[in-house]
Amino acid sequence: xxxxxxxxxxxxxxxxxxxxxxxxxxxxxxxxxxxxxxxxxxxxxxxxxxxxxxxxxxxxxxxxxxxxxxxxxxxxxxxxxxxxxxxxxxxxxxxxxxxxxxxxxxxxxxxxxxxxxxxxxxxxxxxxx
Numbered sequence: 001x002x003x004x005x006x007x008x009x010x011x012x013x014x015x016x017x018x019x020x021x022x023x024x025x026x027x028x029x030x031x032x033x034x035x036x037x038x039x040x041x042x043x044x045x046x047x048x049x050x051x052x053x054x055x056x057x058x059x060x061x062x063x064x065x066x067x068x069x070x071x072x073x074x075x076x077x078x079x080x081x082x083x084x085x086x087x088x089x090x091x092x093x094x095x096x097x098x099x100x101x102x103x104x105x106x107x108x109x110x111x112x113x114x115x116x117x118x119x120x121x122x123x124x125x126x127x128x129x
Contacts, residue, residue, distance in 0.1 A: 007081055009082075011049055011052065021086040025083055033045040053072060054099065083118065084123070085122050
């Protein structure tokens with residue numbers, strides 16, 4: 001699965017996503033192997049993290065914070081690991097069919113061997129898949 005650049009991680013940006021979870025996951029994964037230690041650094045870095053959304057460009061996340069999404073789902077053919085951050089929805093209830101393009105993409109990534117995971121309430125699109 002992973003290649004010379006480490007495990008390929010697709011971190012999903014959604015309007016319902018919590019920015020703090022998104023940036024926390026990004027920081028932890030992208031800094032793995034780079035944080036100073038008493039031992040030798042991990043080479044190559046264990047993860048290559050890319051932020052992916054339904055559309056490329058600016059997105060307002062759950063708190064209203066603007067967030068840049070550099071890659072669209074259509075641009076990503078394969079990942080080893082998909083992570084969805086915590087989600088917050090109006091009324092506190094997830095409705096099926098909210099993100100059909102994402103659910104379809106998650107199914108394709110899983111069929112190609114990707115592990116699907118989430119932080120907390122990010123599990124709803126995965127459950128729908």
